[in-house]
Amino acid sequence: MKQIGLLFLCCIIFSAVSLGQEMEESESDSLYLNIIIPEQDTVIYPFSRYRVAANTNPNAVAYINGKKVKVYSSGAFITMIDHDADTTDIIFSVEMNGESLSDTMMLVRPAPEEPDLSKNVISDLMVEPRSDTWLEPGEALHVQFQGKPGEDAYFNINGFTDNIKMEEVSPRLVGGKKGVYRGTYYVKDGDIVKDAAITFKIKKGLLGYHKRESTFKVSFLPEPIVGEVIADDAYLNVGLGTDRLGGTKYGSIPEGVKLNISGMQQGMYKVRLSESLDAWIPSRFVELTGDDLEPVSSLTGNIRVSGSSSHDLIRVTLSEKLPFISTQEIDPNKIIVDIFGATSNTNWKIKYLTSEGIESVDWEQVENDRFRLIIKLNNTQNWGYSIDYGWGSILDIRIKRPPTLTSVIKPLTGRVIAVDAGHGGSNNGSLGAAGFQEKEVTLQISELLKAKLEEAGAEVVMTRTDDSYVYMSERKEITLDNNADLLVSIHTNSIGYGSNPLDITGTGSFYKHIAFKPLAEIMYNRMTSLGLDDYGLTGSFNFTLNAPIEFPNVLVETAFISNPEEEILLTDTDFQHKIAEQIVAGLEQFYLEHSFIESVSEMPEK
Numbered sequence: 124m125k126q127i128g129l130l131f132l133c134c135i136i137f138s139a140v141s142l143g144q145e146m147e148e149s150e151s152d153s154l155y156l157n158i159i160i161p162e163q164d165t166v167i168y169p170f171s172r173y174r175v176a177a178n179t180n181p182n183a184v185a186y187i188n189g190k191k192v193k194v195y196s197s198g199a200f201i202t203m204i205d206h207d208a209d210t211t212d213i214i215f216s217v218e219m220n221g222e223s224l225s226d227t228m229m230l231v232r233p234a235p236e237e238p239d240l241s242k243n244v245i246s247d248l249m250v251e252p253r254s255d256t257w258l259e260p261g262e263a264l265h266v267q268f269q270g271k272p273g274e275d276a277y278f279n280i281n282g283f284t285d286n287i288k289m290e291e292v293s294p295r296l297v298g299g300k301k302g303v304y305r306g307t308y309y310v311k312d313g314d315i316v317k318d319a320a321i322t323f324k325i326k327k328g329l330l331g332y333h334k335r336e337s338t339f340k341v342s343f344l345p346e347p348i349v350g351e352v353i354a355d356d357a358y359l360n361v362g363l364g365t366d367r368l369g370g371t372k373y374g375s376i377p378e379g380v381k382l383n384i385s386g387m388q389q390g391m392y393k394v395r396l397s398e399s400l401d402a403w404i405p406s407r408f409v410e411l412t413g414d415d416l417e418p419v420s421s422l423t424g425n426i427r428v429s430g431s432s433s434h435d436l437i438r439v440t441l442s443e444k445l446p447f448i449s450t451q452e453i454d455p456n457k458i459i460v461d462i463f464g465a466t467s468n469t470n471w472k473i474k475y476l477t478s479e480g481i482e483s484v485d486w487e488q489v490e491n492d493r494f495r496l497i498i499k500l501n502n503t504q505n506w507g508y509s510i511d512y513g514w515g516s517i518l519d520i521r522i523k524r525p526p527t528l529t530s531v532i533k534p535l536t537g538r539v540i541a542v543d544a545g546h547g548g549s550n551n552g553s554l555g556a557a558g559f560q561e562k563e564v565t566l567q568i569s570e571l572l573k574a575k576l577e578e579a580g581a582e583v584v585m586t587r588t589d590d591s592y593v594y595m596s597e598r599k600e601i602t603l604d605n606n607a608d609l610l611v612s613i614h615t616n617s618i619g620y621g622s623n624p625l626d627i628t629g630t631g632s633f634y635k636h637i638a639f640k641p642l643a644e645i646m647y648n649r650m651t652s653l654g655l656d657d658y659g660l661t662g663s664f665n666f667t668l669n670a671p672i673e674f675p676n677v678l679v680e681t682a683f684i685s686n687p688e689e690e691i692l693l694t695d696t697d698f699q700h701k702i703a704e705q706i707v708a709g710l711e712q713f714y715l716e717h718s719f720i721e722s723v724s725e726m727p728e729k
């Protein structure tokens with residue numbers, strides 16, 4: 124089992140260089156040298172190991188820094204470089220039939236920053252939490268600046284504190300820098316500060332102090348302020364964590380929802396969901412509506428459970444549009460919706476015969492201000508649902524029914540399936556040493572998949588059909604607008620610059636919501652049946668197209684394009700056909716296991 128945290132670089136490597144063109148110009152019988160990694164002649168790189176990749180004529184002999192390296196049948200050659208000095212040359216050379224070519228690239232270690240210590244200047248002001256900050260009692264305000272070492276330094280929250288001492292930090296802790304001063308203020312009950320700047324002071328010889336005021340502001344406010352969601356793509360984050368996938372998310376939240384905002388850090392508002400639970404939301408999604416309002420809350424009215432031919436509908440009456448979080452359970456199949464700020468005054472719940480997909484809906488008051496709906500489904504598979512505010516502030520939970528198949532021999536007949544070719548346009552995705560780009564390979568596989576799905580009777584919706592850039596939000600819209608049952612996203616995987624491409628291989632499938640694990644598991648089993656190494660079945664995956672709850676979705680990381688052998692497989696048409704066939708077979712299995720089957724007698728075709 125390999126480590127998962129390191130990888131999935133495929134989604135973030137962007138390159139404007141078109142490698143495809145260079146490839147086409149190369150005659151197969153004349154010598155060529157294409158360097159893939161590094162992508163520029165000089166690369167600033169702080170770590171001690173760096174992977175390089177290039178390609179040449181498959182019959183050539185290749186050397187990197189004088190050492191002979193294996194040339195794969197694709198022409199790819201790779202190695203790991205030790206980068207111990209301040210600069211490391213990477214000399215690529217290739218030879219064939221007495222001809223030779225060579226090129227040199229360079230890795231440069233970033234130079235440690237030397238502060239200007241000649242004056243008592245105050246620079247590099249920092250506050251942690253960063254940027255404008257609004258804190259609650261018990262939280263800490265950390266501030267920092269760069270000045271002349273060995274002096275007395277202070278900070279003040281303007282109009283509120285008087286000369287809080289700052290300490291010089293050991294250079295060991297701050298990358299060898301001298302003269303970094305830090306100070307902390309712990310917010311106390313009853314502290315009230317609104318939009319105050321911070322003044323930093325450092326001694327200026329015998330003559331007094333240098334002063335500098337921050338542009339960022341701090342606030343300590345005793346009560347939450349009501350804010351309203353003003354964007355249609357807003358979501359709630361669990362914490363302030365972030366990485367290339369963004370922070371972990373609870374889920375999306377509709378426009379018009381009222382939130383109790385109790386703090387701000389790093390451009391995110393802190394949302395007080397309940398007595399014991401906070402969430403975070405990017406401040407651009409929220410408009411503060413005034414600090415004179417009472418915190419938002421509501422009593423719940425009755426619960427109405429009904430259905431139509433395609434879905435079931437659960438309605439809860441509220442007097443305000445409150446935030447909610449939904450989760451799922453499998454086996455038994457449930458959807459759980461927590462509504463925050465809601466207290467039960469539900470004196471009845473009514474279920475109509477039309478609600479065929481729902482076994483039961485129960486409620487529970489799990490905290491004073493947290494009302495929970497427990498929705499038990501009649502079927503084994505959750506086919507997606509949406510939660511939104513309908514008329515007024517009635518909460519509508521729409522749950523899709525399983526599809527009804529018209530044929531067990533061709534189970535995909537008439538089904539609408541979304542196929543997502545990863546990356547595209549200016550977003551090349553990851554790069555293989557032989558010069559192939561992820562965006563080309565994902566489109567090739569997706570086109571084969573489309574053809575095979577259509578042969579199997581399905582209608583296919585493609586999120587892109589050419590080399591164009593399509594936003595993630597558009598990819599989701601395309602899936603929803605075309606009423607696709609589910610979405611399969613095709614990618615190729617890659618490793619970071621510090622890992623050896625030979626060490627990391629295999630196929631992986633990814634899901635976020637537990638409800639959609641069965642689909643990912645089937646894809647994973649199908650893909651590993653191709654003889655690819657096992658890169659794992661990954662859940663809770665914070666990928667944008669794994670986030671929708673409206674339809675089952677799976678990310679198939681077919682194999683590692685960064686590994687020269689898997690690059691050969693991924694770009695081999697026969698193998699691409701096999702991948703597409705396995706995905707079709709997996710989808711047929713998924714539909715057969717989790718759909719209704721129309722009761723028509725059917726004889727197998729001859």
Ligand SMILES: [Zn+2]
Pocket residue numbers: 133134545546552553561614615
């Ligand atoms: Zn990708």
